[in-house]
Amino acid sequence: MPNIKSLSAIGLCLLFAAASHPAVAADKDKKKKDKKKDEPAVIDTLIAPIPMNRQMFAGKVTQAIRGIDAKDGATDKVVFMEDAVKSKVLTQTFLVDAPLLLIKIENSTASHANKIRYERALADRLNGFRTYTGGDPDVIYYKRLMKNFEELMNAEVAGKALEFVKANPNIYTLENLDLLENNTEAKAFLYEKIGVEQPEMMIKRLNEFSRESYADPVIAAAARVAPSTIMSYAAPTSKYTNVIRRNKDQLVQTIVKIVDQSKKPFKVLPFLNQINDGSKTIAQIDQIAQNDDAYFKSLVELKTSGKAWSEVAIDEEIAYRALKYVRTVNELHEKADAVRFKSVEGFNPSEYYFMLLGGQTNEIYTSSYLGIFKRMMAKMGTTSSYELLEKVRMSHFRTFIRMAAGYNTLSTFLTSMTEDQKTTLMRSFVANLENGGRKELADAVDVADAFGSLNNPELITFLKDEVKSNYERVYKDKSIPADNREKGVIVYGLLGTIFNNASDAGQLQESVSEIPPINFVDYNSLVDKDGKVIQQVFFYGDEDGKISYGSFLTNFRSKNWKIDESNPDWITITSLVGKPTVIYANRPLEEPKDEEAQNKLYAYLDANEIYPTIVIHRGHSYHLDGSLKNLTPKVKIVMLGSCGGFHNLANVLDKAPDANIISTKQVGSYRINEPIIRELNAPILKGENVDWLAMWKNLGTEFSAKSVGDKDLFSDYIPPNRNLGAIFIKAYRKMELSQEG
Known part of the structure; x- marks a missing residue:
């Protein structure tokens, strides 16, 4: 293991070495070796001509490939993208690998009926990209989707479909599930597994499996993280109303009860836990909901108690209510403070904290932010800012720090903390950014944005050291899942490079060669x-x-x-x-x-x-x-x-x-x-x-x-x-x- 002395000295070469580094690549190498045992030898020509009764299906695959080639306006065996790397990956995926995949289907030992099913599915995947018009495509998604297609097909041909699905319960296998049309056991496992782990995504696909028994555990799981969706589906006019109402889960039935009994069911929904355990009634929440201030205070109290069923749902509701206060203050920006901030008087520090977060979309004016921030700090009295963060359960604290840095109030916010509390907070600020999926970058972006607003030399040096320390951690720690290690290596290596060159855009450009000119x-x-x-x-x-x-x-x-x-x-x-x-x-x-x-x-x-x-x-x-x-x-x-x-x-x-x-x-x-x-x-x-x-x-x-x-x-x-x-x-x-x- 090399001794990493300095990110600035080593630069981003480490990022590109990451895939070959033992701590990151070992799992990949092992997976590749294991896969090769099941993969047939690569043959790029047909063993036998495609029979007449299958030529139509193979032809649709070929037609889709031609359509992808012509998608950019030129039939030149290149999928043109502004980015040369993206162009190369898509060209390989669709114009090189896809034709070979058709040959592999035909050369496989699959039955005639299964070959037709595979070719139909392949044409469908290809046409999905051919007709895509949503802007810059997610190249990695398409590459992994097509790779998964081939691996899943090989597994089914080898009689190992269920084994493959259990080892790869992800979005790519889900999208390719039509390859396993008759494998009810594999389908049931995948829907239930992903449904329980990612219910917010799966509940939106309820139409695919609403008639199946495994819809019930998916609905029950979704009720705990996406209750508003379950509430919508439970409405008498919804096509899913019977599917929801048949569910025996107690929480689902409580949602049904709210739909049937509440005057304002979506306002009552955040208090699902209290209604479910009997500590509050639907009528009580309906009464509170009639007063905007009382309702907002109740939401914040529920959030800080940690007893909300869905953190996502209550965060959204609080942000929506908080933004109303922010907009009122914004609209009165030309009035005297006594008039302008009247609507936000009489709240406690936690409530002000969430008001500020509610304006973090940058609808909040600088003067509005400063006025609410001043009131929050005044109401804290002898309570330290760290105790406030503990009170709000560190909710979106990176976003709050990014805002405080941007509005030059971070020093004020940190002043009431002890040195140990400051260190703990700022260490947490840059820690564990490798967590989450590859697209979950909000926390890392908050860190990058906050750094750009800092002017405290000691804090800047501290954050640089913490980024370096976290880089070394994810680089070496084999207990971190491989995908998260890869993400962490990129995130921390990149943050280190940005932090070390933030004051010199020219040097930053040289260090981050993957992006277009910055200056x-x-x-x-x-x-x-x-x-x-x-x-x-x-x-x-x-x-x-x-x-x-x-x-x-x-x-x-x-x-x-x-x-x-x-x-x-x-x-x-x-x-x-x-x-x-x-x-x-x-x-x-x-x-x-x-x-x-x-x-x-x-x-x-x-x-x-x-x-x-x-x-x-x-x-x-x-x-x-x-x-x-x-x-x-x-x-x-x-x-x-x-x-x-x-x-x-x-x-x-x-x-x-x-x-x-x-x-x-x-x-x-x-x-x-x-x-x-x-x-x-x-x-x-x-x-x-x-x-x-x-x-x-x-x-x-x-x-x-x-x-x-x-x-x-x-x-x-x-x-x-x-x-x-x-x-x-x-x-x-x-x-x-x-x-x-």
């Missing part, structure tokens, strides 16, 4: 086939949207631009000097006509094969989905008037994996957005790269001469080269893909 966007990546840079701007029909729209137009009322306002749903702005640039922006019509205008613009752009490479969102966070729903991998710059946290960043990068994201810690202001848009267009009109370092330097100079308020607003904006959460997600995905390859 700039190549002008050539922004132009379309006609040499134009296409931008799309989204506006919404509320009062803020109309103000933003009017302010936006002031940037273009000059001899350098032409504004075409002839269309009732959108405007088109075209450059008259410099390189050709076209900006499309929907009008901020009254809701829901604003969305209709956006959809009409989408249809126009699609029909004319016009693909934006720059997308600008001008609206509140709750409008964000509308602006991002049609992002494509061609988009290279995304400007979000409000964004933050893992889910928003991941939503962007799921669809536009190479996007450079400009975001802000609070709701965007037109006073900041307009100068940024002007600075963004300046190099584009010259045909030059968009240089984030130069751009932010210019903006810093401009805002240094403005009011203190504008300076503060601008300081909340994060350029792409400093958006450590987005950089982390990009790099993690590329590195994960590299290890698959």
Whole structure:
């Protein structure tokens, strides 16, 4: 075992060595050897011609493969993707391995009927990718799905299907279960096993097995983590009502009772445990639910008691209720504090804590956050901040620390803790990030984002050391499952590299070679086939949207631009000097006509094969989905008037994996957005790269001469080269893909 002295010295080469490292690769090597015992020899030609009565089914496989080849517009035996590694993996999976898989089916000892079943299933998997239109595809998922297909088929041919299913109870086996059409024992095991372990996912697939007896344990398991889904299914109008109501599980029957007896069943649902054990009645909760403050306080009390049946469900309900308080405070941002914060007076520290978390989507204004935070700290009195975290059972504490760091209140929050408590908390902050599935990165992104906001040298050094220590732990500890070790090696190695180079974007770029340039966007990546840079701007029909729209137009009322306002749903702005640039922006019509205008613009752009490479969102966070729903991998710059946290960043990068994201810690202001848009267009009109370092330097100079308020607003904006959460997600995905390859 090598002695790891320093992440910064060794660099990311360790990440790529991870797959071959004994602590990570031993299990993989053993699995490969075991699999080879059952796998038939690879033969790339047919042993015998495909019989006439099976040619139609084999032909559908071939047709699907051809369709995948032509999916990118060229039949050239390449699945083209913007990312060369993704292109290589998909090409191998669908255009090389899939044709060989068809040959393996035909050469196998399976019966004629089974070969038809396998070929039907194979064509279905291939067509699933061929018709996929949801943005950037999950390459690893498709590769593993097709590998699982082959292994499951081989196992069934060898008479070992049940053995394989028991060893691989995962989503890939579930998706390929049509290979085992007549193996009821294997199907029952898989549905029940995954249903109990991942009930939230399986309950959504209830239609596949609702008639089977093993639906009952799945429903019972789902009642404990997704009771709202069970409640929906129990409604008299639901097609599943009889399936739910026949279930003998006591908790399921309590949910049915709430559906039948409560005036507001979904408000009662978080108290399922108390109703189930008889400590509260449905009528009592109905009464509490009539008062918003009393209901919110009761939810927080239930959460901190640890007696909620579903942590996920109560978290969602608390966040929804908390966001209402945040929005009320936001809307009164121009009023005196006595008026503005009246709705949040009289709460305890735990309740304030969850209010702040409720605004973590970055709907919360900086001043709203600070006002609620101040009230939380004042109400704590002599209670330490660590005791508060214990009181709330450390709920989403990484997100809270990320917010506190972002709003420069972390030092204040830590002040009341002892040194041992601080150490324990910050050690926990970066510990166990290897846990969870490969896509569960929210905690790691919180860590990366928080680090980008820190200015305490001692804390920065401490976190660097903790990341290094955790890297060594996951690297060496053979008791950690192999998949989690691989995830941990990437997560901690990447965090270490980011932390050690966060102040030098150029050095960070050299260290994280898997991601596109951080400091700039190549002008050539922004132009379309006609040499134009296409931008799309989204506006919404509320009062803020109309103000933003009017302010936006002031940037273009000059001899350098032409504004075409002839269309009732959108405007088109075209450059008259410099390189050709076209900006499309929907009008901020009254809701829901604003969305209709956006959809009409989408249809126009699609029909004319016009693909934006720059997308600008001008609206509140709750409008964000509308602006991002049609992002494509061609988009290279995304400007979000409000964004933050893992889910928003991941939503962007799921669809536009190479996007450079400009975001802000609070709701965007037109006073900041307009100068940024002007600075963004300046190099584009010259045909030059968009240089984030130069751009932010210019903006810093401009805002240094403005009011203190504008300076503060601008300081909340994060350029792409400093958006450590987005950089982390990009790099993690590329590195994960590299290890698959």
